[in-house]
Amino acid sequence: MxxxxxxxxxxxxxxxxxxxxxxxxxxxxxxxxxxxxxxxxxxxxxxxxxxxxxxxxAQPGEPPVYVPIEKFVVNLQPEEGEQYLQIQFTLQVPTLEEVEVLKANMPKVQSRVLLLLSAKKASELSTPEGKQQLSSELIASINAPFVDKGEPQEVTDVLYTSFIIQ
CATH class of the missing domain: 1.20.5 (Single alpha-helices involved in coiled-coils or other helix-helix interfaces)
Incomplete structure (x- = not known):
């Protein structure tokens, strides 16, 4: 078959x-x-x-770099008469390149800091929590790009060296 x-x-x-x-x-x-x-x-x-x-x-083994910021004296928002804040601080950044970017744009940094500080009340800044909150706001403000659609800065910490409310 x-x-x-x-x-x-x-x-x-x-x-x-x-x-x-x-x-x-x-x-x-x-x-x-x-x-x-x-x-x-x-x-x-x-x-x-x-x-x-x-x-x-950002090499993990490299130490951070510090950028000292000049002293600021600003009028605070009135609560009980006029009050002033005298503040000096240092910014912590990861690299020397970041230091150069901040130094080249220092007028913008100073303006941002001045606007932020002058909007505060003494009662907001007098506690440790208030100072920590201010640090966070300073970092966010300074890290915003200096040009539209530009790269943000890499400020990682704000270290107070003088903080006086009068």
Whole structure:
């Protein structure tokens, strides 16, 4: 007896397990290459370089750098007559490059600090919590980019060296 030609035709398209595995591996590799190309062209060429620069800038073993800020004397918001704040502090930054950015933009730093301090009341600043809150606000204000859509600064701490309310 001869085999049925229809049965042979139906059996022929079955792929062997080796071919099936090969097809799956090729599909995964194609997806991986496509994903890598997408990442490179959207983030890698531009964003990857930024990340590498940030890693170069902030080496974990390097000590922080300090930027002393000149003394400020400002009128505080009135509560019980006129009150003044005399304050001096130092900014902590991770790199020398950050020091140069701050020094080059010191008028903007001073203006931001002056505006922030002159909006405060003595009662807000007299407690340790108030001073910590002021530190957070100073960091946020100074870290704002100096130019539209620019890079933010990297001030990490405010260290008070003089703090007098009169």
């Amino acid at each position: 001869k085999a049925d030609p229809k049965a042979e035709a139906a059996a022929a398209p079955k792929a062997s397990p080796k071919k099936l595995i090969l097809i799956i591996i090729l599909a995964v590799l194609t997806l991986a290459v496509g994903g890598a190309a997408t990442w490179y062209f959207t983030l890698g060429a531009k964003g990857g370089a930024d990340v590498a620069q940030k890693k170069e800038k």
